[in-house]
Amino acid sequence: MNDGVKNAYNNFKKKYGVDVIKRNLPYKAILVDDTSNNFIKNIQMEQSVMKFGDYIDYYDESANRLDTYIVHSKVLSKLYYDESEIRQCTEELRYNATIDGVLGVVRIPTIVFNGTINVTNGTYFDTLDNTITCEVGASKINEITPIMSVTKPFRFILNHQYWKVQGAEGSTNFVNGQGTIFIKLISANDGSSVDDKVNQVAYNETVPIVTTNYEYTLTSDKKDISLENTRNYQTNIVCTRDNLIQSNPVLSIVVGDSSICTMSSDGEITGLSVGSTVIVITYYDKSITLNVTISAKVEIYTLTGNSSMNDSIQNTYKIIDESGVDSTLDYTFTISDESLAQIVSTTNSSVILVGKNIEGNIVLTVTNKLTGQVYTQSIQTHYNAHTYTIDAIDPTSNITVNTTYSIVANCTEDGVASTPSTLTYSSSDTSVAIVSNGVVTGLSVGNAIITCNYMNVSDTITVNIIAEVLEKSYKIVTSTTQTDVDTVSLGYVRTQKIVNSDLTVITTGEVFTFTLEQSSKNPSITPSQLIVLIDNVLPTSCRLNPNTKNVIGYFWLVAETNGIISRRELRVKYLSGN
Known part of the structure; x- marks a missing residue:
């Protein structure tokens, strides 16, 4: 038969064939009823599938039931399909057994002969000689063999009647695992109380061991x-x-x-x-x-990182090995468009990028410095309509020349406080004040406006730079025009004056207070024993009156104004000599 006829047949089987199951696999088959026996059909299936003695399941939609058939005769190989006769199983032989190591019930679909067969439901009602014959397919040989070796006749319940095995009547062409076996049963009346009459499983003293004949x-x-x-x-x-x-x-x-x-x-x-x-x-x-x-293993490295970025989150891209561990090799990193993103920092095998808030696409290129191998990744940059604010705090006092002031700037992004690392600053007059990284340095007397920039917003502060204040110092003397002496003679008074440290007269209006302090040179003599009176006190001078008891020794004269203290060690001595 040519291919055209074969294809026509296969299409016919696909369209009009029925579904059958053989060893859990579905097939399409052509079934033709036998005109003389409702339990026999002719079957056509694809080649090399059926074997004599196989079981085939077919769901009969008209009767709404699943029927089991045995391939009842030799399989004939046609030109483009296999053909055989199948006969419907009318009963099940059931018995308890250890099945592949587990206790269970063996169920063997069988065809019953020698009985009066009810055409409607396939059960039998009577026999002529109290015997029946059960035909079993060769694929169930492993389930049949164990019951033939039992010493006592094996019992079954069929159609709610008891039967004993008389033996096997032989096989029909049972060769190479194909064919059928006929088991002869004789009617018996030796039911047991332990029999499962509901499920029609008779109890047998010997529990067979069954190894299923699987493919x-x-x-x-x-x-x-x-x-x-x-x-x-x-x-x-x-x-x-x-x-x-x-x-x-x-x-x-x-x-x-x-x-x-x-x-x-x-x-x-x-x-x-x-x-x-x-x-x-x-x-x-x-x-x-x-x-x-x-x-030999060839190490494989990959470039990892996000495929998109915006202006608010820094993204890390790195070269890793197959275990996810950072590469120890050295690489260079470049991006195709620095107007869309910038490189924040790099290590030997990683780079941190951040977008510039512009829609676009860039390509990150990573090159192995040793081998020249190149890795690339396309990255989409995004625009985000952020809202920013900045509030720079004005200094609360003047800034002296050569001193500094650190600007405090409070920033928000989309209403949330932020600590940006991208603030920039400028000064309106760099001869008066300069600013670097938020620190203002006063250079000369005057005013300057400092502008603080954050993203697309800015704020200003005004700084007032004043002259450097030099701390004044003073000196205690007896005279700036004559010999300056540091003694007071008994019997005579001595005037002490306060002058500038350069010995010039004080003209800036300072007013001093004068006191005495103990000298360590004569710890047993107090200043009041040496000087009994300070009088003629003027803003910048006073007069010292020595004692009249001939007490001599050292003391300190202390002059203070506006927190500035000047001290001079003096000595009371005899009029002549020390």
């Missing part, structure tokens, strides 16, 4: 695997049981040379050293071999 598959997405040393590769190992993918299959994994690589239970291969080896994976009776080659 397994084992596949891998790749069989030849190459990766670099210390890197990982996750294989996609798929295991099925009766065409159902198993979520946690138990695998046997054997690595030929475990110094080359390892493989975890979930299929992840990790390179350990340069070389080649094989990994053999086994799942039940299926095995596959993976050829693994490990080469």
